[in-house]
Amino acid sequence: xxxxxxxxxxxxxxxxxxxxxxxxxxxxxxxxxxxxxxxxxxxxxxxxxxxxxxxxxxxxxxxxxxxxxxxxxxxxxxxxxxxxxxxxxxxxxxxxxxxxxxxxxxxxxxxxxxxxxxxxxxxxxxxxxxxxxxxxxxxxxxxxxxxxxxxxxxxxxxxxxxxxxxxxxxxxxxxxxxxxxxxxxxxxxxxxxxxx
Amino acid sequence: xxxxxxxxxxxxxxxxxxxxxxxxxxxxxxxxxxxxxxxxxxxxxxxxxxxxxxxxxxxxxxxxxxxxxxxxxxxxxxxxxxxxxxxxxxxxxxxxxxxxxxxxxxxxxxxxxxxxxxxxxxxxxxxxxxxxxxxxxxxxxxxxxxxxxxxxxxxxxxxxxxxxxxxxxxxxxxxxxxxxxxxxxxxxxxxxxxxx
DNA sequence: CTACATGTGGCACTCAGTGTCACTTCAAGG
DNA sequence: CCTTGAAGTGACACTGAGTGCCACATGTAG
Numbered sequence: 001x002x003x004x005x006x007x008x009x010x011x012x013x014x015x016x017x018x019x020x021x022x023x024x025x026x027x028x029x030x031x032x033x034x035x036x037x038x039x040x041x042x043x044x045x046x047x048x049x050x051x052x053x054x055x056x057x058x059x060x061x062x063x064x065x066x067x068x069x070x071x072x073x074x075x076x077x078x079x080x081x082x083x084x085x086x087x088x089x090x091x092x093x094x095x096x097x098x099x100x101x102x103x104x105x106x107x108x109x110x111x112x113x114x115x116x117x118x119x120x121x122x123x124x125x126x127x128x129x130x131x132x133x134x135x136x137x138x139x140x141x142x143x144x145x146x147x148x149x150x151x152x153x154x155x156x157x158x159x160x161x162x163x164x165x166x167x168x169x170x171x172x173x174x175x176x177x178x179x180x181x182x183x184x185x186x187x188x189x190x191x192x193x194x195x196x
Numbered sequence: 197x198x199x200x201x202x203x204x205x206x207x208x209x210x211x212x213x214x215x216x217x218x219x220x221x222x223x224x225x226x227x228x229x230x231x232x233x234x235x236x237x238x239x240x241x242x243x244x245x246x247x248x249x250x251x252x253x254x255x256x257x258x259x260x261x262x263x264x265x266x267x268x269x270x271x272x273x274x275x276x277x278x279x280x281x282x283x284x285x286x287x288x289x290x291x292x293x294x295x296x297x298x299x300x301x302x303x304x305x306x307x308x309x310x311x312x313x314x315x316x317x318x319x320x321x322x323x324x325x326x327x328x329x330x331x332x333x334x335x336x337x338x339x340x341x342x343x344x345x346x347x348x349x350x351x352x353x354x355x356x357x358x359x360x361x362x363x364x365x366x367x368x369x370x371x372x373x374x375x376x377x378x379x380x381x382x383x384x385x386x387x388x389x390x391x392x
Numbered sequence: 393c394t395a396c397a398t399g400t401g402g403c404a405c406t407c408a409g410t411g412t413c414a415c416t417t418c419a420a421g422g
Numbered sequence: 423c424c425t426t427g428a429a430g431t432g433a434c435a436c437t438g439a440g441t442g443c444c445a446c447a448t449g450t451a452g
Contacts, residue, residue, distance in 0.1 A: 048430080156356030243401060
């Protein structure tokens with residue numbers, strides 16, 4: 001069967017749909033691209049698009065939740081000998097270490113997420129699970145409750161450092177993202193008095 | 197002229213419209229209230245509503261920008277003898293010190309802003325100017341650039357402490373918000389090694 | 393009384409997001 | 423080979439936010 005009755009160009013995965021959307025956003029801007037446009041380009045209907053994404057805002061995020069799960073696993077697997085700060089440092093750098101082949105796409109994605117107001121706002125909701133993973137780890141390591149003030153404030157600070165790093169990286173594409181992150185995290189660690 | 201031709205009940209200020217909206221949100225929930233509902237309750241048209249607010253999401257914020265301006269002024273007026281940390285501490289507590297008569301409304305407003313997902317997301321954009329004011333002050337005091345990493349990370353941490361305080365306060369209405377904030381800020385200050 | 397600036401309402405339009413239902417695809421089991 | 427059921431898809435209609443445009447009212451300065 002050389003030709004399926006279904007259009008073989010039909011895109012039916014979150015990852016691929018995200019790529020198609022990203023391409024259109026690059027061409028026409030985020031606001032300038034309608035869900036209809038993405039659906040058409042992917043060979044599916046508008047209705048079907050919303051079965052893959054809860055909202056247009058989620059397109060640039062792709063499979064983010066999977067990555068957060070990986071971060072959580074990474075942290076849990078840290079040997080007890082490694083300090084909390086060192087563990088977070090390594091896990092966060094690793095979290096943002098994308099293969100060369102994907103770096104362009106990743107930059108483009110982050111450029112949108114950090115500069116389009118609607119997406120900046122929406123990011124808060126997506127980042128919440130990331131911060132939660134960090135906060136849980138800090139709480140577990142320090143033996144305090146996750147509901148305590150400190151884990152959350154610190155996880156916010158880590159998010160801030162990450163975002164600040166991305167902003168530097170987007171302005172200076174030459175430097176390695178992981179290098180910037182490494183520096184930012186080091187700066188952050190020097191801000192904390194007690195060993196976390 | 198006992199009766200103006202214009203409906204005297206017509207509401208024509210951001211502050212009052214915000215109050216009308218808040219009341220409806222309390223009754224029917226944020227999602228359960230349409231802009232049309234608010235406009236009707238305020239005696240104006242839907243079109244006019246959008247001349248007061250850029251979006252429905254801005255209703256709970258009311259005149260926030262004015263408050264941020266006041267924060268900025270407060271910080272600038274700080275005598276040079278007061279440390280950066282102490283100045284921020286005082287200014288932030290003051291920023292959140294509402295008169296008794298408005299406390300109920302303020303609690304209701306914050307309850308929405310911290311619990312309705314769309315509003316949580318949108319808050320990021322509104323808080324940005326607050327953080328900017330903090331970051332500018334820190335940068336000025338430490339003689340570094342506002343573009344530097346540290347002012348931003350620290351301002352994020354202050355925001356996190358504020359939000360965490362509000363969450364505590366919303367769960368335990370008995371305690372004073374300013375007291376919770378005071379405690380949270382003290383905790384935060386102990387996290388910083390160098391004098392900011 | 394006129395002229396001009398500002399505020400308002402009505403209307404039509406775009407687009408995101410949702411509920412419903414009919415249709416297709418495909419795999420499992422007779 | 424046929425049936426049955428589950429899962430994915432598309433068409434359609436609808437709600438609601440937000441915008442552009444234009445006509446009308448109000449208020450103020452000359």
